[in-house]
């Protein structure tokens with residue numbers, strides 16, 4: 001099993017707040033080193049709120065609570081209500097899967113983080129696949145047109161790319177042989193990360209477009225700004241924590 005892409009020791013961390021942090025190759029996209037790097041003795045669950053992550057948590061909760069309350073406060077339908085419930089739950093879990101892994105730096109933390117990341121993604125995947133099955137069954141039973149809205153197009157594209165991304169990650173992790181061996185497979189992690197961030201943007205765009213469907217506006221009475229604010233908070237919480245070194249960008253050279 002390829003558990004971590006690097007056996008190099010992590011770069012030195014700034015240990016006190018008083019020390020001015022020296023920029024290193026592990027500097028996050030925004031902010032200073034240490035803002036979003038898990039300290040060697042820190043518990044893994046703190047990664048979920050470390051640095052700017054708490055902003056993402058606010059956004060993720062806003063999207064989840066807005067959707068679930070809108071569904072349960074309005075007319076329920078067996079072949080429609082589970083779709084927004086499951087898709088917003090899947091999105092919430094997907095955000096947690098990213099946040100838990102982002103700040104890991106030591107090989108041991110990366111290994112544990114990868115297991116939690118994969119488990120959260122499995123739950124997220126089951127949620128997405130069930131929600132998409134519900135909406136496609138709805139369309140089939142009621143003879144409704146596919147690709148009826150921007151959300152429909154984005155939903156199909158995002159669902160398909162998510163599936164490819166899961167297969168890519170599982171392949172590198174569990175069967176590196178298909179990529180020519182463990183070393184070659186490990187070198188592909190950075191593309192999985194690029195794919196992951198691109199997919200997060202696509203998932204959020206799909207959610208944003210969902211607010212503009214006739215059902216969301218007419219039945220669920222979702223206010224577009226609540227989804228807009230939730231999406232913005234997720235973005236400003238996740239992207240400043242991107243570790244450039246993990247994307248293969250070494251700014252120390």
Ligand code: HEM
Pocket residue numbers: 067083084087088091128132135136139145146147148149150151152153154155156158159203204206207210211213214215216220222
């Ligand atoms: C990442 C999250 C989501 C994904 C991947 C997703 C995916 C999809 C897919 C694949 C379809 C069917 C498209 C077709 O066959 O043409 C669809 C339709 C639909 N979704 Fe979502 N969805 C998501 C979130 C949501 C949310 C949060 C809501 C409501 C608040 C929602 C409401 C709807 C509605 C009303 C339709 C039918 C309208 C249409 O197809 O134009 N979806 N979605």
